[in-house]
Amino acid sequence: MPSVPLSPEILVRARRLALENAITHGGLPRAGPIVARLLGTDPALRHDAPAVQAAVEATIREIAALSSESRDSALAALGGAETSTPRPVPSEEGTFPDLIGAVPGKVVLRMAPFPSGSLHIGNARMLFVNEYYRRKYDGRLLLVFDDTVGSEEKRVDLEAFDLILGDLELAGIHPDAVYYKSDRIDKFYPWARRVIERGGAYVCVCPAETLRENREAGRACAERLQTVEQTLEMWERMLSGGFAQGEAVLRLRTDIADPDPAFRDRVLFRINEQAHPRVGHKYRVWPLLEFSWAVDDVELGVTHVLRGKDLVVEDRMQQFVWKLLEIQGPPFLHWGLLRVREAKISKSKSYREVKSGLYDGWADPRTWSLRSLDRRGISMDACRRFTLSFGMSLSDIEVPAETLYAENRKQIDSTVPRRAFVARPVRVDVADYPAELRTVELPNHPDRAELGVRTVPAGPSFYLARTDLETRLGLEVRLKDLLNIQLPDRLAPDASHLSARFTSRENKRIPRLQWIGADGATPVDILEIDGTHRTGTGERALLDAAPRDIVQFERVGFVRFEADWSTSSRPVRVVFAHG
Structure with a gap:
């Protein structure tokens, strides 16, 4: 837009x-x-x-x-x-049109992920929109793994099946049935034969370069003139091993002059000898996904297909097959592409980095997978609200990640305790420090008195962030919620401590700095969204947290404690969620 x-x-x-x-x-x-x-x-x-x-x-x-x-x-x-x-x-939701001809209790929808890794934020629309309509119509939602053998670059990963099932569990989506395309290959062959017998397909053995030239010119290849009997004979040769991988494909006989070159005589089946992680070498002739869906949307009783508008050519393919076979297939409803600007999503890249060990599994924040968002402290309900807020608009939308973060912040801001953290800490010793301020009570939340208070060690020695000090040298500053000090004029680049002087307790309008009492400090490691680490010092109250707790580091943002962190280990390990 x-x-x-x-x-x-x-x-x-x-x-x-x-x-x-x-x-x-x-x-x-x-x-x-x-x-x-x-x-x-x-x-x-x-x-x-x-x-x-x-x-x-x-x-x-x-x-x-x-x-x-x-x-x-x-x-x-x-x-x-x-x-x-x-x-x-x-409003929680955008605009969602009624499904054409939908009957409550009779609607059947399907999700069709390709199992190459964990689901990511870009897949969220598939999950939450289908689930929205399933609930609206009290219908059924099928999970159908699109695990046909693909290209060398796009391979089925055995681990991905369990990953995706876990992702759905995390998202609170429970499919009514689970299917695997690799278990259904035998069901697609009779449909291919029916298409051939209707004169709707032929076996093509053109070299790739010849095919490209013919397609661009809108010119038919010689095999397009095959009789039904010739095509059936060549089809059986494909199935029985008479052609090697790459030597022959079964093509749909569309309009060779179609305005969309991508729709001209599209491939229905191809030969691929690579082993499938579930069924091994049981099959050598594999359907392309759009043909498999022309079959399964009918055989599985799908009543409505909801998916991205980038699959409109696939819609045409399915509809062409249905018309050829005189079958009434389900209607399609589309949404536009939704991009999160900061999320540079590439599942193939994430797959390589996870397998190589460069990424810390699929929960690595750089994958932007659903499980990585959960690790950061971004709830699936926030993801759902974020996704549904855009409705079924056909417009392509790109939004900053802050739009997602705003949804999450609504849920956690009022209940999550505040804690102190400073990066690149420098020890500051305060002269003339008031003896009665060795400890101080601080609220756990600035606006929620019911969340209580905590007692934290204060001065006379503190840890302050080097960046805060470097930009305020020579100034009077306020240690947040405590007192005012006068900073010196210089801080050596390699200095680990400096001296300051107490000035007053008056709440002046001067720069406020976050602090950690030196007697109540503990080391902290923050895993950032880009995979880097930010180290610093946090307050001792962090040691009272449990794994996966969420806190807000004041002036920094929300973080979640790692699931495998324990209070006996140092440093405190957390993952950054957002500001």
């Missing part, structure tokens, strides 16, 4: 939220939370999320040049902070 200019009201609100964020946190605002609030309160903006992201980033660049006094004045001119403004609850 093309971008349109954002309204002046949206631009003003973006500026207001950015100013509020900068003043509240005593530094540069972060784009993520601002974009999330804009998208969360106006669902219509989700279709133009890139423009929203760009507008927010431009606003942040402008605010960066303002002094703290100028920021205060600018926010006041816009009516002050918006924190008390209630958020409207957006």
